[in-house]
Amino acid sequence: MTIKTSVTGAFLAAILSTTAFSGAFAADDTIKVGILHSLSGTMAISETTLKDAMLMLIDEQNKKGGLLGKKLEAVVVDPASDWPLFAEKARELVSVDKVSAVFGCWTSVSRKSVLPVFEELNSILFYPVQYEGEESQRNVFYTGAAPNQQAIPAVDYLMENESVERWVLAGTDYVYPRTTNKILEAYLISKGVKPEDIMINYTPFGHSDWQTIVSDIKKFGSAGKKTAVVSTINGDANVPFYKELANQGVKAEDIPVVAFSVGEEELAGLDTTPLVGHLAAWNYFQSVDTPANAEFIKTWKAYTKNDKRVTNDPMEAHYIGFNMWLKAVEKAGTTDTDAVLDAMIGVSVPNLSGGYSTMMPNHHITKPVLIGEIQGDGQFETVWETPGLVVGDEWSDYLPDSKDLISDWRAPMSCGNFNVATGKCGGKGS
């Protein structure tokens, strides 16, 4: 029994001492930045790169002299693809390590898990991944694409340039594909597509046997109308999906697949020769030909000491978010959350595709939308681009319950879900 007490005691001491220890480090000579990306577990495959990207950005900034005359210090934790652990680690970053802002999360569920923490402890999260929208929170800045910055332009492109009339919406069964497909379905129907020309299919995470579904797609595509697949298939499931497409001979010229979750990183695990011509919609491609991007890629390859490392869209989102945060802190002259939150809105920084991205009052940013075709070397080639920048629309106009909602975090409205129909904050406001 004495063992139990002493063990617990020792453990408590250990916890408290680490707390005190890291507390002692929280001296005033650095500004801390939290990095909350999974380094183990299922999401490590995507998120580890973002951790490296953040470390690189912080490193570069420190070479330029840091921020407000102080050095930036990265605090890395591993939430291990475990969603409740995300909340725990977020809390630890904010309340123990006293970081000024956190860059992190990939999956929607990890973001949902940490939201209350950032709200309660009043800190800042930058979320770099394309997501389903339907959210706008005071403490979160969404630097990835909302559905209107990715899905809708992609569908427009297919309709106009490939005259697609028949649609397969294939996705992994979780919130992002569900919502995106709901939005797309409503959008397609509003464009005159008949419901029987839309096939929706959901598969579990990590689905690896695509034989049946690919053959269903082929069958669906043989109805005499030009058919395309809009894929919101997530992460790991993509490689076997594309391998099956290639082997069953589904060619981009016949049934193009446009994906929203497949970037350079995912293609790195594939022989892309049979996939040439399949599409992806993003706000950034590594192949974008601008001096800023060339510089970024060069720094990245040098930082990772690996000539084969690729860059991708969420990395650019972190690049934009990080620079916006730097600018806002400089503008506010402090890292104090409320001041930075105010200063963030309207901040405009160069993105990597040759334009400027601006933080809008709804905490989403403006971005160009690029449609790229997969090339034999695992890169994308931009085949189409929105003429201007697209503002991220947090509450989709194509969902009945969210079309009346807007978000504006500027005083005096300061509301994430203002209903323009009832004129009240808080959803229906009734």
Next chain:
Amino acid sequence: MNQTIGQTKPTSLLYLDGVSVSFDGFKALNALSFVVEPGELRAIIGPNGAGKTTMMDIITGKTRPDEGQVFFKGEIDLTKRDEAEIASLGIGRKFQKPTVFESHTVWDNLELALNRKRGVFSTLFYRLTAEDRARIEEILATIRMSPRRDDLAANLSHGQKQWLEIGMLLAQEPELLLVDEPVAGMTDAETAETAILLKEIAKSRSVVVVEHDMGFIRELGVKVTCLAEGAVLAEGSIDFVSSDPKVIENYLGR
């Protein structure tokens, strides 16, 4: 012989008729018929694979026969019941390898074996009564283990485990006790004492003993059944059976 069995059925304690069972084509029991009378002490011998243990498995409900009848106390069909039910009916069984609850004390082993209500809630709220205490003390004395009552069963010697198991069977108060090789691995002194113990036990109930040790069986001095290839080869006194040429051929050897 069938006729005699037919007549004894209502009065006999255990009644097996034409029982057969096979495993993957191997006939472990082949139309075995066998009767035990109330109060009888019976020894069973037979070569390995003769079906001795399988017979016990069938009586205690562990194995279902492919065909044949098994009745207890004349009316109760044992082939339709499972182990726990059959045990509650009053058939106790001792395994070949001594099986006691090693992480319980000798006392707890007996307490668990005591013939009381065995449901979840009756055991949950069970309190040791003076009567039960006396009964356990009594059994402890019978199996000569009173001084070791607080020792863990795991720490008993092999012979002591055998005895403890017999004690547990006593606590169960069965009407029929099936004992599989009780003296295997015992010293001569222990063997002799075990024989006395079994005879004592058999005064108040029927006992069926399976054993290889002919000396031990001679010591018991009871009716002997010899099994071979899943059927009865010979039955009678030890001298009668051991002089049967078939038994000598099959089992005892020349």
Next chain:
Amino acid sequence: MYRILQILFVALCLVISAHVVGSRAAEGLGPLIDQLGSAKLSDMDDHITALAKTGDAKVIPVLEALGEGELYQRKSDGKVFLVKAQGADLLLVDPATGAGAGAAPKAAMQKVKVNNAVRRAVRSALGGLTLFSDDTRARLKAAQSMLQTPNADALEAIETAIAAERDGAVRQVLDEARAVTLLVSDRPEDQKRHAIALLAEGNGRNGLAVLTSALATADASLKPDIETAIARIEQTQAFWNAGQNVWYGLSLGSVLLLAAIGLAITFGVMGIINMAHGEMVMLGAYTTFLVQEVIRSSYPQLFDWSLAIALPLAFLVTGAVGLAIERGVIRFLYGRPLETLLATWGISLILQQSVRSIFGPTNREVGNPSWMSGAFELGGLTITWNRLWIIVFALAVFAALLFLLKRTSMGLKMRAVTQNRRIASSMGIRTPWVDALTFALGSGIAGMAGVALSQIDNVSPNLGQGYIIDSFMVVVFGGVGNLWGTLVGAFSLGILNKFLEPYAGAVLGKILVLVLIILFIQKKPRGLFALKGRAVEA
């Protein structure tokens, strides 16, 4: 109409006197090709048609290069070249003359942009140009592209080609292409009716596509014919679909079998709940990756042999890792199966993180050798080569293992040790050694499975986790300790899954299979092929 006459003319000329025409048109070719470099994507179609009109044989490599993305424009003067990568530089070839034009740094060149529309235009232009090629395969490809993108303008060219065609296979495709094309043309009704009848005979999806769209626009008199033809094709397809489902089930089953077969040794025969089994599969896949890396950089001509080289290596590597695990950890845990679960779970975490640290967390590229790419048609079935080979491979591994266990002295020792360690040991078998080798064998087989699975799945540190539960289900369902049970279990679960999937969807189908397994275990607590016997439990 003018255009097809042109194509036809050109085609005929090509057959008769390609050289004469070719050299005569060559002067005009250069500027036409250069136009490709500066054209907008939307205008490309016209330029391609113009090029095709020249009918010059030299156009073929240019168009091919355009489709492959190997056509570049020199930034300095806007001239377009065929290129081949050579290190950091590009080797230029003048498309009009076919002569080398030196090398240029990548930065000085800009790729001619293509998209799917351009590729489609290239494909149909090439189809017209190569329909009369000397190369049978080129003609077949051309005929297939005609079949896939029916274009009324090409009808006469196809008919000419049919008349000239000697090769049966090409002829068959051409006939189908003609029927399909005829339906979209303005030919008379009886010809169309004929075409419909021809299409109804086949089972191709192309026919179905054309018929369905023709149904909307066809004359009232033709509609009944089309409808019966569609019904007929659908009927044949329904028949083939069932066959296709069995095939998918077999192929899923073979994957399950591969994943489970190593576990059937370590878990089924030895009783070790080996949670690190999936990681052995993963290590096998990474071995394949390493082999291919070396081959790519040093011996590219050996690429088609990469899997053959990787197989024994993967077996050795994972076998060695298995040996180390057995000697280091598991040998202390015999007789405590549930504790092997905890230890091997720990080992699996360590292996996963090691691979993540060494190779990085992202997917690694493992390519398909050419003999494992693509598909072929068998009746109405589409059979992909990689799946076919995986089934063959799974069965081969199974047979080899069965042979090893049942017919060799090593196998005899393994069975002896796992059945009764003490007796085996007293008979002079070195049990620790046999244990180690058995475990190494199971691990090695898992590694070989990894080589095969690298062909259809991600090669990432998480690879193994996706298979571990399924593998256990297969072994338990089939009956622990029985290799045939694993075989039957794997294939029946695979086929069951694939028959449920069309009705219940992939997710629900999988849930149903799991529930069925749970229920099945209630019915037969020791699996499909349980070992029966007296075996007294403790």
Next chain:
Amino acid sequence: MITSFLMRSFDRSILIAVAILVGLAMLVPALNLLTAPDHPLHVPTYLVSLFGKYLTYALLALALDLVWGFCGILSLGHAAFFALGGYAMGMYLMRQIGARGSYGNPLLPDFMVFLNWKELPWFWHGFDMFWFAALMVVLVPGLLAFVFGWFAFRSRVNGVYLSIITQAMTYALLLAFFRNDMGFGGNNGLTDFKDILGFNIQANGTRAALFAASALMLALCLILTSAIVRSKYGKVLVAVRDAESRTRFLGYRVEHIKLFAFTLSAMMAGIAGALYVPQVGIINPGEFEPGNSIEVVIWTAVGGRGTLIGPIVGAILVNGGKSIFTAAFPEFWLFALGGLFVLVTLFLPKGVVGTAGAYFARRRAELRGQAAETPNNLAVEPMAAE
């Protein structure tokens, strides 16, 4: 009868453990709420929630220990019961949000609104009432365990087979809850809770209260399990673990004995899940992950199965280690964790508490001068091969 049943549970170690838990239940909230943040004894809210989480894990491990340590049923699906309890609580918390969701729908949770659900699915009814949700917290896992156990134990599915089908069960539930059509929020699960019993879930006071509730519930379950394992029923449990067929031949209905323990254990796991959810603020299908169930087994093994204190210590040790290492060595902590499991199975097969207990028992025996005779009772050789 009940009192005598419960009184039996108190031996020294249990008494001390309960005292510590009750002490923590009062002390930690007090130190959190009553001291200033810069006070040396102040316990930050961050730690209150963290320790609250550990305590619910400890309760889950205790529940598993009842069936594994004492009855030998290695359930690799206990996280499923935990998650079901958590979902029941999560549904209550979702209903409490009411019209404060993003869309302001008074009835439907947000995830249903944006997926265009028009009405509340039938199984969501009643969860607006705490008592109903609380009932479901124990009933749903209990019922699942009862049905599952009824079939499995009756057909005598044992050992490894049982472990594997419990994995199949939790895996099937994982897939089912991932499905958005199920109506439990799919992959995102249930989040964004606001109130519990009318108190703001993010307030320090509520967190402290939840911590206290977890500690007290753990103490209560400890007393209960202790009473159970010390009763004759508990002895039967161990008997089943050690010699199942012997128990059967003594006339015990082993399937009933197992079923009761399994169901009770599932209910305790459900309670643990219900306390866990408001403290971490999310419940999602990830909790059904087969690996999670295996982890619970590992906590129990590390602490020492077959002892009641062991699983509690194990859960706190392993999770505490995880918290520290994921921050201190984010790249390498899995090596530490994996290594820990291997080392514990090899060198501490009885776990920390079991080994320490055996050591102290030996020491005491030596002091009493009976060293020679003392049965080195439970201590099987740590590395007994074969």
